[in-house]
Amino acid sequence: MQKKTVGKSKVSSKQGNKLLHQMMLIRRFEEKSAEAYTETKIRGFLHLYSGEEAVAVGVTQALGENDNVLSTYREHGHAIAKGLDPKTIMAEMYGKQEGCSKGRGGSMHLFDASKKFFGGSAIVGGHLPLAVGMALASKKQNLDNITCCFFGEGAGAEGEFHESMNLASLWKVPVLFVCENNLYAMGTAIRFTHSIQELEKRGDSYGIPSASVDGMDLLAVMDAVKKAVSTIKKTGGPYFLVCNTYRFRAHSMFDAELYREKSEVEEWKKKDPIPKFRDYLLNANLLSEKEVDAIEKSVEKEVDEAIDFAENGTWEDIRDLTKFVYSEKEAE
Amino acid sequence: MSKMIKITYREALKQALREALQTDEKVFLMGEDVGRYGGAFAVSKGFLEEFGPDRIMDVPLSESGFTGAGIGAALGGMKPIVEVMTVNFSLLAMDQIINNASTLLHMSGGQVNVSVVIRMGCGIGSQLAAQHSHSWEPFYAHVPGLIVLSVGVHEDARGMVLTALKSPDPVILFEYTSMLNMEGEIPENSGEVDISKAKVRRSGNDISLITYGTGVYKCLEAAALLAEDGIDAEVLDLRVLRPMDEESILESISKTHRALVVEDAWRSVSISSEVSARIMEKGFFELDLPVERLCGVEVPMPYPKHLETAALPQPMDIADKVKKMLRS
Numbered sequence: 001m002q003k004k005t006v007g008k009s010k011v012s013s014k015q016g017n018k019l020l021h022q023m024m025l026i027r028r029f030e031e032k033s034a035e036a037y038t039e040t041k042i043r044g045f046l047h048l049y050s051g052e053e054a055v056a057v058g059v060t061q062a063l064g065e066n067d068n069v070l071s072t073y074r075e076h077g078h079a080i081a082k083g084l085d086p087k088t089i090m091a092e093m094y095g096k097q098e099g100c101s102k103g104r105g106g107s108m109h110l111f112d113a114s115k116k117f118f119g120g121s122a123i124v125g126g127h128l129p130l131a132v133g134m135a136l137a138s139k140k141q142n143l144d145n146i147t148c149c150f151f152g153e154g155a156g157a158e159g160e161f162h163e164s165m166n167l168a169s170l171w172k173v174p175v176l177f178v179c180e181n182n183l184y185a186m187g188t189a190i191r192f193t194h195s196i197q198e199l200e201k202r203g204d205s206y207g208i209p210s211a212s213v214d215g216m217d218l219l220a221v222m223d224a225v226k227k228a229v230s231t232i233k234k235t236g237g238p239y240f241l242v243c244n245t246y247r248f249r250a251h252s253m254f255d256a257e258l259y260r261e262k263s264e265v266e267e268w269k270k271k272d273p274i275p276k277f278r279d280y281l282l283n284a285n286l287l288s289e290k291e292v293d294a295i296e297k298s299v300e301k302e303v304d305e306a307i308d309f310a311e312n313g314t315w316e317d318i319r320d321l322t323k324f325v326y327s328e329k330e331a332e
Numbered sequence: 333m334s335k336m337i338k339i340t341y342r343e344a345l346k347q348a349l350r351e352a353l354q355t356d357e358k359v360f361l362m363g364e365d366v367g368r369y370g371g372a373f374a375v376s377k378g379f380l381e382e383f384g385p386d387r388i389m390d391v392p393l394s395e396s397g398f399t400g401a402g403i404g405a406a407l408g409g410m411k412p413i414v415e416v417m418t419v420n421f422s423l424l425a426m427d428q429i430i431n432n433a434s435t436l437l438h439m440s441g442g443q444v445n446v447s448v449v450i451r452m453g454c455g456i457g458s459q460l461a462a463q464h465s466h467s468w469e470p471f472y473a474h475v476p477g478l479i480v481l482s483v484g485v486h487e488d489a490r491g492m493v494l495t496a497l498k499s500p501d502p503v504i505l506f507e508y509t510s511m512l513n514m515e516g517e518i519p520e521n522s523g524e525v526d527i528s529k530a531k532v533r534r535s536g537n538d539i540s541l542i543t544y545g546t547g548v549y550k551c552l553e554a555a556a557l558l559a560e561d562g563i564d565a566e567v568l569d570l571r572v573l574r575p576m577d578e579e580s581i582l583e584s585i586s587k588t589h590r591a592l593v594v595e596d597a598w599r600s601v602s603i604s605s606e607v608s609a610r611i612m613e614k615g616f617f618e619l620d621l622p623v624e625r626l627c628g629v630e631v632p633m634p635y636p637k638h639l640e641t642a643a644l645p646q647p648m649d650i651a652d653k654v655k656k657m658l659r660s
Contacts, residue, residue, distance in 0.1 A: 068408075102441025111440035118407060118444060123431045129397045130432060133404020133412075140360070140386065140410055147408075160427075163397025170392065324438040325476045326575075327445045327500035 007219020009226065013286045019061060019218060020281060021295045023053040023274050026077040028299045029086055030249075032307060033076065033093060033107075037253050041310070042093045044106045045122075049077035051216075051248035054273035055180050056081040058221025059148065059243075062229050066116060068138075068147040070131045073108035073122040074247075078150055082117045084110065086302055087309035096313025103316055104324060116145075124185075125151065125158030128177070132164050135173035139236070146174040146232050153242075154185030156202070157193050165206040168238035176228055177208075179242045180215065186251045187259040203240040215243030216271040219280070246271070334519040342512040344489035344522075345375050349413070351523070352497055353383050356411060359497060362389040362398055363415025363451075372417045373453060373509055399425035399450065403433050403502070406448040411497055419452040419506065420466050433502040434477030448503070449496045454545070455509030456596050456633065459640060465633035467597035469545065472504045473573040473606070479503045480573040481527055484548035486516030488571065491525035499527070506573075508546050527572060530580035536566035539590040539654055542581060542607055544570040547594045547645070554650035565654060573603055581607060582615045589620040592654055594645050599627035621660065626653055 011019065030048040037046050049056065052074075060081035063069065071078040079089055084100055092099025093107045101111045101120075109120040118134070121127035131149035138145050155161055156179060168175050179199055183190050190197050203210025209231055213224035221243060228239040246268040250257050257265075281287035339347075352359045361376060367390040370377035380388045391398040395416060402414035416422045422429070433446045456465045473480045479501055483489050489507070496503035533548055534555050541551040548569045555565040568584045570576065585591055591611055593604035604625040611623050626645040634640060 099441070101439060101443070104441045105439040109439040111443050113440065113443040119436070119439065121432075123427060126400070126427055126431050129400020129428060130404035130407065132397070133401035133406070134408040135404075136401055137405040137408020137410045140405070141408075160396050160400065163392075163394035164400075166392060167394060167397050167401055324440075324442045326479075327437060328442075 007217050007221070007223045009219045009222040011219070011286065016281045016286045017291060017295065019057055020274070020278055020287070020292070021299065022057045022081055023218070023277065024295055025086065025299045025302060026053045026056065026080050027274060028303045029076060029080060029306065032303045033090070034249070034253070036093070036307065042107065044108070045073065046093070046107050046253045047074040047251065048249045049074055049247070051268065051272070052180055052182060052245045053077055054218040054221050054277070055178070055215045055243040055245055058218050059178050059225045061222065062225040063148055064145065066143070066145040068116045068118060068131070068134050068145065069150070070118045070127045070134070070147070071120060071150040072124070072127070072152060073120065074152070075110055075120050075150070076107070079110045079112070079117055083115050084112045084117055086306040088112070090306035090310040091313040094310040094313060096310055097316040098309065098313040102324070125155040125160035127151070128155065128160050128164035129167070131175050132168045132171070132173060135168065135175040136171055139171070139173050146176055146229065148176040148178060150178045150180060152185065153179055153181040153183070153190055153199060154193065156199050157185070165202070165208060165240070169206040169208050172235070172237040174232050174236055175238045176232060177238060177240045179240070181242055181244050182247045184247070184251065184259065187255065189259065200240065200242040208238050208240045210240040210242070212242040212244060215245030216273045216276070218273055218277045334521045336517045337520045338515050339486060339490070339518055340512065341486055341489050341508070341514050341516065342373065342375055344486045344516070344518065345507060348490050348493045349376065350379070352413070352494055353379070353387060356497070358409070358411040359413060360387040360389060360410065361413045361415060362391050362402060364391055364393060364417045366390060366415050373512055395421050395424035396428050400428040400432060402448050402450070403428055403446055406446050407436070407444060412448050413493065413497070414448060414450045416450060416452045418464065418509070419454040419468050420464050422452050422468065429472070429478070429502070429504070430475055434475050437501065438477060445500045446502045447500050449493060449505060450502065451493070451505045451507060453509045454506050456546070456644060457510040457640065459635055459637055460633070461635040462632035467595070467628060469506055469573055470597050470602045473603060475574070477501065478574060479527070480506070482506045482544040482571060482573055483508065484545050484569050484571065485533065487518045487522055488525055490518055490522040492527060494524045495527045506545060510546060511549070514549070528577065530568055530570045530572065530577040532566060532584065533569045534565065534567040536564040537588060538564045538658065539592060540566045540568055540584040540588045541592055541594060541650065541654070542568045542570065542584070543594040544573060544603065546596055550645065550647050551594055551650060553647035554654065557647065557651040558654055561655065563654060563658060570603070570607070576606065576610070578610050578614065581610060582618070585611055585615045586618045589618055590657060591619070591623045592650070592657065593623065593625045594650055596628050596644050598630045599625060600630065602627060621657055624653065624657055626650055
């Protein structure tokens with residue numbers, strides 16, 4: 001039984017198709033990534049986004065091409081939603097030079113400057129000051145883009161969260177802080193890490209307008225982000241949006257999940273944002289079963305192509321090892 | 333040959349920053365007390381009135397936050413000069429400098445460069461005790477991706493920041509508060525300086541005194557003392573601590589065949605260890621004597637003046653050490 005969506009956002013048939021497609025693509029991409037990891041094609045840390053798709057897709061659909069996105073080490077979903085090619089993402093995770101970061105970053109450091117996607121940061125909270133600075137640069141240059149910064153609730157306990165919220169509000173810069181509260185900082189539940197668990201309340205102490213939303217409901221996220229973006233556009237200042245969500249899979253591929261009950265995971269899976277949105281589209285006659293099948297097939301094909309692309313990718317010449325330490329281009 | 337003028341180290345730093353702010357609208361200065369206070373060391377005094385609060389930004393005591401914001405502003409196309417009031421506080425910003433500034437170019441496969449200048453005031457010698465007397469040049473010089481400069485003379489105070497702003501990559505600039513009131517002579521038309529090479533500050537034939545920062549004037553003083561004894565010391569100012577200019581070091585050694593490395597930083601795992609190792613690796617057969625070092629004594633800086641003085645290499649110590657080396 002799917003709980004009915006609470007979001008009031010209306011989507012057209014075309015838009016609904018696109019958004020469902022993105023969420024399903026992210027889900028399938030993560031499943032394939034896990035397989036590739038098991039086959040030791042992908043190494044290092046691999047953090048999967050399954051369960052949280054409504055946040056990445058719901059938030060990113062409200063952003064323009066010139067809006068910056070910074071994210072965490074669980075960023076495949078954000079990258080796909082921001083328009084990075086799944087092929088280059090998969091190649092990146094394979095460590096191939098055709099990857100979006102030339103293979104130098106791996107799963108945790110996806111970059112594509114042309115899509116205004118600035119990582120993939122793996123020090124919790126460390127990218128929040130960067131987001132404030134990028135928004136400051138926009139303000140100084142009178143650009144009308146915003147900077148969106150995704151982070152988990154774990155980052156909310158870092159000093160850099162406090163510093164960044166304070167600076168963003170003080171300087172009134174157009175940054176959208178999106179906290180994906182998936183209830184666990186690695187394996188430690190939020191009740192053990194935050195004195196106030198309604199994280200949106202913390203916006204008040206910085207004078208930052210804030211809201212929380214059911215992050216398992218795409219339409220609700222779309223409602224919330226619409227309000228957030230319009231507030232930012234109106235005030236020029238920051239906004240803090242907490243999306244309450246859940247990751248269905250382990251923290252990383254090394255996690256035995258000793259810290260949570262299987263039953264809890266099963267309960268949350270009933271709130272899976274993908275079937276919820278799919279059923280909404282079907283019930284509203286915005287999409288047919290046939291079209292859902294077509295999306296499924298397309299997604300399968302896209303992910304297979306991404307794997308093929310990564311498999312056929314090439315290894316960077318070891319002689320180039322010390323590239324990208326300093327810029328080769330001359331300063332202007 | 334341009335006319336020489338007398339100038340304090342502070343005034344040289346100030347003129348350089350002012351020129352940077354005047355010539356490029358994308359340049360802005362951010363740091364604790366840089367505006368209304370006039371800079372903790374009065375380097376940016378008057379700037380707020382001249383350039384306004386958008387270009388001279390007072391920031392809260394959030395070293396990680398504002399340093400990271402400076403890095404972010406560079407990503408966003410600005411030319412930020414981040415002032416970390418003293419090098420001691422830079423430890424609070426180390427996550428941003430090392431995990432972000434130095435890595436972004438690489439992690440992005442060359443897509444994203446960080447053109448930020450981070451200035452830090454270093455000060456030893458004013459009885460500031462253990463938490464305010466650090467020499468962290470070796471920490472930062474350890475990190476690939478950073479360019480680490482040490483402002484040891486007035487001409488560099490007048491020019492290094494200007495060149496640093498043209499670098500596509502992050503530059504850490506060490507300035508020395510103990511030198512702020514010191515007068516020096518520089519050409520009237522001083523400006524941008526090279527930031528890739530070490531520089532011979534005094535040419536000599538008998539021994540190379542290799543140093544940086546406050547060590548430069550100390551070594552020059554020592555060289556003057558040695559000259560009285562007929563010893564002709566060369567003083568090589570490293571200036572660029574990363575990437576290190578090995579060539580100039582080896583060139584000096586091949587002339588003098590002896591080296592003493594001098595620095596305020598603690599001896600272990602320091603700039604002098606690095607210099608010494610490189611001479612051993614590439615200049616071993618040029619040497620008439622083993623390389624020796626005079627460094628900060630490995631103790632958290634004590635407060636009493638006599639102990640503080642004893643913890644650091646002084647000109648007389650340098651001269652004595654050289655005489656001892658040459659007698660051996």
